[in-house]
Structure formats: C-alpha cells, structure tokens
Amino acid sequence: MSAGHAHDHYAPSNFGRAFAFGIALNLGFVVAETIFGFLAGSMALVADAGHNLSDVLGLIVAWAGLTMARASPSPRFTYGLKKASILAALVNALFLLVAIGAIVAEAVRRLFHPAPTAGGTVMIVAAIGIVVNGVTAWLFARGASRDINIRGAFLHMAADAGVSAAVVIAGFVILKTGQQWVDPAMSLAVAVVIFWSSFGLLKESVWMSLAGVPSGIDVDEVEAALEQLEGVVGVHHLHVWPLSTTETALTAHLVVPERSSDELLARARTLLHDRFHIQHCTIQVELSDARDSNC
Structure with a gap:
C-alpha cells in the first residue's frame, strides 16, 4: 500500500489596489448620490445609494476574505484560512438580500405616497454612477471567472452599472411625462435585477460553505x-x-x-x-x- 499527497496552488492575482480604489470611488459616490437623492426627492437615487453602500461593504468583506485566505497554515488551521474567501462571498450575497428588502419596502411606500422628483438631477447623478460602477466592475473582470469571491465584487459593480442606467431612464420619463410613479416603479425593477444577478452567487456560496462539490x-x-x-x-x-x-x-x-x-x-x-x-x-x-x- 502506498499513498500520495500533492499540492498545486492557483494563486489569484493580488486585487488589493483594485479593492482600495473601488472602495474609495464608490464611497464618494454613495455620499454624493444620497445628498442629491434627498435634494431631488428621488427614491430611485436613494435606493441606488443604499445598494451602492452595500456594495462598498461587500468590497470590504471580499478584500478581507481574499487577504485572510492568503494566511499561512498553523497548528490550529492546517489549511490556513482559505475558507474565509467562501464566507466573504456568502456575506456579500446576504448584503444583497438586505439591500433588496430595503429598496422594495421604501419603493412600495412611495407608490402609495408619491412625491415630486427632479428628473434632471436624477439623470445626471445616475449617469455618473454608470461610469463609477462600470470602471469598478472592469477592475475585477479578469478574476471573475476563477474566484467566486472576486465574481461577487464584479457582479455587484456590473449590476450597479445597469441599475444606474435604469435610473437615468426613470429620470428621462419623469421629465417628459411628469409621472412620479415611474421613480418607485423603477426602484422595484432595480430590486428584481439585483436579486436575479445575485441569486447564483448566493446559491454557490452556500453550497461551498457546506463543502459541496x-x-x-x-x-x-x-x-x-x-x-x-x-x-x-x-x-x-x-x-x-x-x-x-x-x-x-x-x-x-x-x-x-x-x-x-x-x-x-x-x-x-x-x-x-x-x-x-x-x-x-x-x-x-x-x-x-x-x-x-x-x-
């Protein structure tokens, strides 16, 4: 009888700079979007800001998970802390669920209690969001196919770019028609898009947390x-x-x-x-x- 044991490591690229830049860029945008959302009376902007804040937290968690996964093995953790990246992906998926719940709750409230929205401001701020989220997504695109933790960060940002585009459309419709219900309705559409894009991440991160194949x-x-x-x-x-x-x-x-x-x-x-x-x-x-x- 004989036995063999081998290790061949795939070492993911160091995304430290990408995370640092992405966090700083998105945090600044969250502050600006929240301020202009309240000034414009736009629930779509405030909802998008809330989701972007969850993305900032998600980027922080993903970065922490990636860093911990690089820790050396120890007598107590003989494989190191490799599963930290799986837990980070799971936490990211849960962040998305919390953001979806908050967006849906406020959007439903605004459907029954509509308020005037400054469509022009909504369009300008959301257009900036397309650039911010698009650039951040691009930073993680090359690692998305090999690491679900990095994929989580990529999906957050890519979904946000699409969401910001939807908000631009809402602002345009409000300017042209004056129909204020479009803003909360678009927020509900945003929630659906976020859930659709994140369900796979949630499923796979739970599966991997349970040591599934x-x-x-x-x-x-x-x-x-x-x-x-x-x-x-x-x-x-x-x-x-x-x-x-x-x-x-x-x-x-x-x-x-x-x-x-x-x-x-x-x-x-x-x-x-x-x-x-x-x-x-x-x-x-x-x-x-x-x-x-x-x-």
Missing part, C-alpha cells in the same frame, strides 16, 4: 476517469470539496491488482489537475485482494 466538477466523471487509468481496477472513498473559492481538494482510494509505483500516483495527480483543476489531492493505493479499509 464545486460547480463544474462531476464526481461520477472524476471516478470514471480515475478508473480508466492503467493499472486501476476500482475507486472508492472518493470525496471532493472546496478549500477556498479557488482551490479544490480530493481524497480517494485506488484499487490495483498488484503493487504499483509512484508513477501511478503521478499520473493520477496530473489527470486531476489538468482535466478537473483539482489542486489538492490525497490518494491511497490498495491491493485488490486486501480487505477494504474504512479509514
């Missing part, structure tokens, strides 16, 4: 691929789970008819890395005539 990996396919390795007659005790938002771990027992060399372990590790992007694998090799172990 990361999306994009089929356990049956992994098992079949390992069984097809030359010299392997069976696979059992196969487990796959996320260590962080970017790293996946696997343990498995490979059953062989006769004692094997380290070459089999090397081929198995290469297969898992190249085909399934699994960076941490612990593989135990057993003889087919040996009694099954439950360890």
Whole structure:
C-alpha cells in the first residue's frame, strides 16, 4: 500500500489596489448620490445609494476574505484560512438580500405616497454612477471567472452599472411625462435585477460553505476517469470539496491488482489537475485482494 499527497496552488492575482480604489470611488459616490437623492426627492437615487453602500461593504468583506485566505497554515488551521474567501462571498450575497428588502419596502411606500422628483438631477447623478460602477466592475473582470469571491465584487459593480442606467431612464420619463410613479416603479425593477444577478452567487456560496462539490466538477466523471487509468481496477472513498473559492481538494482510494509505483500516483495527480483543476489531492493505493479499509 502506498499513498500520495500533492499540492498545486492557483494563486489569484493580488486585487488589493483594485479593492482600495473601488472602495474609495464608490464611497464618494454613495455620499454624493444620497445628498442629491434627498435634494431631488428621488427614491430611485436613494435606493441606488443604499445598494451602492452595500456594495462598498461587500468590497470590504471580499478584500478581507481574499487577504485572510492568503494566511499561512498553523497548528490550529492546517489549511490556513482559505475558507474565509467562501464566507466573504456568502456575506456579500446576504448584503444583497438586505439591500433588496430595503429598496422594495421604501419603493412600495412611495407608490402609495408619491412625491415630486427632479428628473434632471436624477439623470445626471445616475449617469455618473454608470461610469463609477462600470470602471469598478472592469477592475475585477479578469478574476471573475476563477474566484467566486472576486465574481461577487464584479457582479455587484456590473449590476450597479445597469441599475444606474435604469435610473437615468426613470429620470428621462419623469421629465417628459411628469409621472412620479415611474421613480418607485423603477426602484422595484432595480430590486428584481439585483436579486436575479445575485441569486447564483448566493446559491454557490452556500453550497461551498457546506463543502459541496464545486460547480463544474462531476464526481461520477472524476471516478470514471480515475478508473480508466492503467493499472486501476476500482475507486472508492472518493470525496471532493472546496478549500477556498479557488482551490479544490480530493481524497480517494485506488484499487490495483498488484503493487504499483509512484508513477501511478503521478499520473493520477496530473489527470486531476489538468482535466478537473483539482489542486489538492490525497490518494491511497490498495491491493485488490486486501480487505477494504474504512479509514
């Protein structure tokens, strides 16, 4: 019997400057949007400011999660704090739910108690928001496909750019028609867009928090691929789970008819890395005539 253990780390790029710039830029915009929202009597602007504030908090949480995930292993945390990035993604998703609830509550109130809105001010401030959110989203675009924590930051900003565009439309309609109900109605549309864009993040972050198999990996396919390795007659005790938002771990027992060399372990590790992007694998090799172990 022999065992093999390997680590191959995907190290996400350092987004520290992107986070710092994005937080500063959006915090300044939140202050401006809140002030002009109240001056213009626009619930759409105030709602968007509230959502942008949740995004600032989300960026802070995502940055903290990314930083903690880089911590070195210790006797108490032998994998380091890698799961901090998963928790950060989950907190970001929850921030979005809170923002949605606040927006819906105030928009419904304004539908029944409408107030005049300065459409021109709404359009100008929201147009600035398109630029602010668009630039911030661009800062995280290159990491969105590899890390759900970074993807959370990207989705927040990309959704906000779309939301600001919707607010511009609301301001234009109010200027042309004088229909004040358009403002809270657009706020409800904003809430729907936010929920739609964030549901996937919420689902995946909860899944990963529960150590579910990361999306994009089929356990049956992994098992079949390992069984097809030359010299392997069976696979059992196969487990796959996320260590962080970017790293996946696997343990498995490979059953062989006769004692094997380290070459089999090397081929198995290469297969898992190249085909399934699994960076941490612990593989135990057993003889087919040996009694099954439950360890």
